[in-house]
Amino acid sequence: MNLANIRLMDYFQVMTLINGYLAKEPQLLPKLKPQSDAFSAALSALELSFHQAQKSGYTDKIAAADDNRDNIFIGLNGMVQSMTRFPDKAIADAATAILLLIQKHGEGIIRLPQREETAVIASILSELKSAGMAPAVQLIGLTPWVDKLYDANTDFSNLYSNRTEKEAEFINGLTRAERQATQLAFEQLVRAIEAYAFIDGEAAYKSLADKINTEIGKAQQAGKSRSTLNQNSENIKNTGLK
Numbered sequence: 001m002n003l004a005n006i007r008l009m010d011y012f013q014v015m016t017l018i019n020g021y022l023a024k025e026p027q028l029l030p031k032l033k034p035q036s037d038a039f040s041a042a043l044s045a046l047e048l049s050f051h052q053a054q055k056s057g058y059t060d061k062i063a064a065a066d067d068n069r070d071n072i073f074i075g076l077n078g079m080v081q082s083m084t085r086f087p088d089k090a091i092a093d094a095a096t097a098i099l100l101l102i103q104k105h106g107e108g109i110i111r112l113p114q115r116e117e118t119a120v121i122a123s124i125l126s127e128l129k130s131a132g133m134a135p136a137v138q139l140i141g142l143t144p145w146v147d148k149l150y151d152a153n154t155d156f157s158n159l160y161s162n163r164t165e166k167e168a169e170f171i172n173g174l175t176r177a178e179r180q181a182t183q184l185a186f187e188q189l190v191r192a193i194e195a196y197a198f199i200d201g202e203a204a205y206k207s208l209a210d211k212i213n214t215e216i217g218k219a220q221q222a223g224k225s226r227s228t229l230n231q232n233s234e235n236i237k238n239t240g241l242k
């Protein structure tokens with residue numbers, strides 16, 4: 001159950017979920033109480049240090065940049081939707097084609113995790129600037145919106161990258177000991193579950209074990225997906241499109 005490469009936020013969320021699952025298995029708690037209590041205490045200490053680290057101030061500029069990007073994307077999307085009803089068929093058709101392009105990337109784009117939103121918007125912009133879509137963008141007068149969104153997305157990406165390096169160093173310094181303690185307590189909890197499952201039979205522990213394995217698997221997969229998205233974003237940025 002290697003979680004060393006999982007981001008702190010994701011790690012904290014997974015551990016919090018697992019702690020919640022423990023509370024919903026009262027019949028197991030008498031035997032698991034020492035390990036469960038130690039895990040809960042370590043997780044509480046991690047939460048406290050994590051919240052203290054978040055007060056560092058590194059998040060202020062990135063939040064403002066994200067809000068600005070979201071507002072531009074909402075405005076762009078709204079304009080495209082309104083132009084699909086334009087009385088000139090050529091303009092309406094062009095707007096419809098652009099709207100379909102945006103919608104194929106899914107709903108709730110601005111509600112995605114910030115880095116994933118960056119990659120999705122970069123992909124949309126790349127397609128809007130392609131030879132096939134550029135005429136439609138120009139026809140409905142969307143070029144200024146596209147340029148503004150590109151600038152906002154680039155500004156966010158730069159701020160995020162700079163912040164990530166500084167903030168990661170700062171937060172990891174404040175939370176390293178607590179995360180290590182939480183991981184140790186978690187591993188001891190898992191070993192206790194495995195031991196009692198061997199002694200008492202797996203049936204009583206299967207539900208809890210399955211939930212833990214599922215959350216760990218999701219976290220590991222999210223880490224792999226995030227790495228892929230980050231690489232795609234870097235590839236798009238390096239094309240020099242604007």
